[in-house]
Amino acid sequence: MQEFWVSTFWRYPNRLFALKAAIALSVLLIPFVSLNLSFIGVTLALGALAGALSETDDHPKGRIKALILTLISFGISSASVELLRPFPILFGVGLVGSTLTFIILGGLGERYRGVTFGALLVAIYTMLGADHSPQWYWQPLLLPAGALCYGILSLSLLAYRPWRLLEEQLAQGFEDLSLYMKKKSELFPSEAEAQEKLINRLSLQNIQVVNSLERCKNVLNSYADALDDQTLLRPYLHQFLLLQSLHERAASSHERYDLLSKDTDNHEMLEGLGQLLLQLSQACHQLSKSMLTGTSYQHPVALKWTISALNDQIKRQLSKHETNNLSLLLKNLTQSHVSLQNLNFNVETGLLPRVDRDHRSLWERFTEQLNWNHPRLRYAIRLSACFLIGYVLMLVLNIEKGEWILLTSLFVCQPSYSETRRRLFQRVLGTLTGVLAGVFIVQLLPTMAGQTLLMLVATYAFFVWLRKNYAVSVVFVTIFVIAAFNVTAGKGLIILGPRIMDTIIGAVLAIAAVRFLWPDWQQKRLPGLLTVALERNKIYFSSILSEYQEHQTDDLNYRIARHKAHLADNALVLAWKSMKLEPKNQQKFQKHAFSLTYLNHALLSYLSALGAHKNTDKYISKEQQEMFLQIEKVLAQAVSALHENEPCDPSIGLHSFLDELSTLLNSCEKGVERQKLVLIYNIAEVSEQLLREASLIAKET
Numbered sequence: 001m002q003e004f005w006v007s008t009f010w011r012y013p014n015r016l017f018a019l020k021a022a023i024a025l026s027v028l029l030i031p032f033v034s035l036n037l038s039f040i041g042v043t044l045a046l047g048a049l050a051g052a053l054s055e056t057d058d059h060p061k062g063r064i065k066a067l068i069l070t071l072i073s074f075g076i077s078s079a080s081v082e083l084l085r086p087f088p089i090l091f092g093v094g095l096v097g098s099t100l101t102f103i104i105l106g107g108l109g110e111r112y113r114g115v116t117f118g119a120l121l122v123a124i125y126t127m128l129g130a131d132h133s134p135q136w137y138w139q140p141l142l143l144p145a146g147a148l149c150y151g152i153l154s155l156s157l158l159a160y161r162p163w164r165l166l167e168e169q170l171a172q173g174f175e176d177l178s179l180y181m182k183k184k185s186e187l188f189p190s191e192a193e194a195q196e197k198l199i200n201r202l203s204l205q206n207i208q209v210v211n212s213l214e215r216c217k218n219v220l221n222s223y224a225d226a227l228d229d230q231t232l233l234r235p236y237l238h239q240f241l242l243l244q245s246l247h248e249r250a251a252s253s254h255e256r257y258d259l260l261s262k263d264t265d266n267h268e269m270l271e272g273l274g275q276l277l278l279q280l281s282q283a284c285h286q287l288s289k290s291m292l293t294g295t296s297y298q299h300p301v302a303l304k305w306t307i308s309a310l311n312d313q314i315k316r317q318l319s320k321h322e323t324n325n326l327s328l329l330l331k332n333l334t335q336s337h338v339s340l341q342n343l344n345f346n347v348e349t350g351l352l353p354r355v356d357r358d359h360r361s362l363w364e365r366f367t368e369q370l371n372w373n374h375p376r377l378r379y380a381i382r383l384s385a386c387f388l389i390g391y392v393l394m395l396v397l398n399i400e401k402g403e404w405i406l407l408t409s410l411f412v413c414q415p416s417y418s419e420t421r422r423r424l425f426q427r428v429l430g431t432l433t434g435v436l437a438g439v440f441i442v443q444l445l446p447t448m449a450g451q452t453l454l455m456l457v458a459t460y461a462f463f464v465w466l467r468k469n470y471a472v473s474v475v476f477v478t479i480f481v482i483a484a485f486n487v488t489a490g491k492g493l494i495i496l497g498p499r500i501m502d503t504i505i506g507a508v509l510a511i512a513a514v515r516f517l518w519p520d521w522q523q524k525r526l527p528g529l530l531t532v533a534l535e536r537n538k539i540y541f542s543s544i545l546s547e548y549q550e551h552q553t554d555d556l557n558y559r560i561a562r563h564k565a566h567l568a569d570n571a572l573v574l575a576w577k578s579m580k581l582e583p584k585n586q587q588k589f590q591k592h593a594f595s596l597t598y599l600n601h602a603l604l605s606y607l608s609a610l611g612a613h614k615n616t617d618k619y620i621s622k623e624q625q626e627m628f629l630q631i632e633k634v635l636a637q638a639v640s641a642l643h644e645n646e647p648c649d650p651s652i653g654l655h656s657f658l659d660e661l662s663t664l665l666n667s668c669e670k671g672v673e674r675q676k677l678v679l680i681y682n683i684a685e686v687s688e689q690l691l692r693e694a695s696l697i698a699k700e701t
Helices: 002-010 013-034 038-054 060-084 088-106 110-132 138-160 164-187 192-226 230-251 257-262 264-293 301-319 327-341 362-369 375-396 403-412 417-444 448-466 470-489 496-516 522-549 556-579 590-612 622-643 655-666 672-700
Strands: none
Touching: 002 013, 013 038, 013 138, 013 164, 013 448, 038 060, 038 110, 038 138, 038 448, 038 470, 060 088, 060 110, 060 138, 060 192, 088 110, 088 362, 088 375, 110 138, 110 403, 138 164, 164 192, 164 230, 164 264, 192 230, 192 556, 192 590, 230 264, 230 327, 230 556, 230 590, 264 301, 264 327, 301 327, 327 590, 327 672, 375 403, 375 496, 403 417, 403 496, 417 470, 417 496, 417 556, 448 470, 522 556, 522 590, 522 622, 522 672, 556 590, 590 672, 622 655, 622 672, 655 672
């Protein structure tokens, strides 16, 4: 039984999350429905549902604080709706004011974001259930009580394994890195036509890895704030540093993949490197699995054999007086193997690693958002406008269950046009599918017991799919709603027509809000994103050179610089991806966005290769360091020019430097020294191309 529990639920966090919600709802639903107190049972279940959606990734102490905030905000939100509902004008003012307040408060941090979203959700749930409530105070008591029930269950499970949240986040990070490595292994070797698409997919997968690193950092800081003895975090901090190090090595590029694959002498070696990268991917997957199940990590023996075979191949080439231009790449991947193999070696010794944290006070974070150009303030105004217009339409047109308009707008309206458009299609498609499925299933389960069972199954499926596929999760939450209305009022099928119409109206309001209220088109953001990306790459570059010149005991500043460079790269990738979903007349810089995404990710990959070898003694000579300093100087000048919104001066380019380096490469034989020069050349060449793209955008803006 224990083995089944571990393999089915502990191994899959989404299933465990769904099981917690389903158990909480069953405890609340079944007793009250069996006693013919359906309204109480369903209202408590909705409170538990909102509580689960509001849950934050905190240390148990932080989770308790978040639960208290959740209960208070749910009570205030629900009571406000009940008290103001008879006064439409006051209700409209309160709806707009509370939405603005909750969204801005949600910007203070992840803990507040979940709680405030739940408060808005509870307000709409209260509107939906107001007609069935015996007294005004029932829902303000029942909805927080349902959230409390779920919170107690979740905290009980966390008390059993208090490090579970941290293990889940780290495991997800290694799983995302595993997928990144698996995708990258397809480049060794690969056809030139396929490489561009593969690299773009890699840049998208890189977003998942960097986001996982960000979540790991936040949870680590949450645990650090709650613990008196920081040394308890030591093994998790080392795992976090290992994840960062492996990501840097996996993201690195020592040479252009098209040139590597063209050289027929490399094919056998490239196939071996691809296999090695695939095995490293499988090792990261196994490490992720061991973290979730609580079992010890077993390092794959095949990795050692593969590395040994590749080293033998290099030795055979040297014995034949041949040289190989892939030894640095093999050295890089070998170091990843060694790091995984020595995962628990010397963990309990040395300085306690530090993690970056946001040192701004809550007041500073709050006031920072009170800026007309801040995206969160604009999002708050858009969502408030959706709610207000939806509420007016509901009153003026006397729309049956018009509260669904507001609920749809809450889920569909997102900070950007592309995200909102994506959610619109997912929500509408999911609702229509859910309605059709719900009609069919309700006929098969007409009894009260059958409807209750349907609600519980739909709840479980909803939470399983929520983080994997939003459209599928909407199907199940629609089925849940149909069953819930059947249980409370016997009107599940009657509301299907209004449910579909309200969903369409709410989705249209959401897309109209982001389309016409201060639209933040990507073409306007692109010059600024490029400036930030170049600046972050330049800082990362400087940090790498500092590490070579004087190795630091604590490399926190280096890791911060690297992470910020990746965040800037992610922003460029998302801008290019989002631009493809925007109106045609707003895609002015689409080709530039694609080029910038490709080039910036390439530059970051070359810098990662340079950083991956920073602990290798005498990896670059003094002359080579001077070459890097020349590139650094040009990047700094380019950033300065972009800050002033002026085209980059052609005289600050790297034309002559590239010509000299090209001549030097032509006279240099294959081997380690040539690989170092190739890396320098690639960094300089991509930097030059980025400067050219930056100048073109500056001229067109």
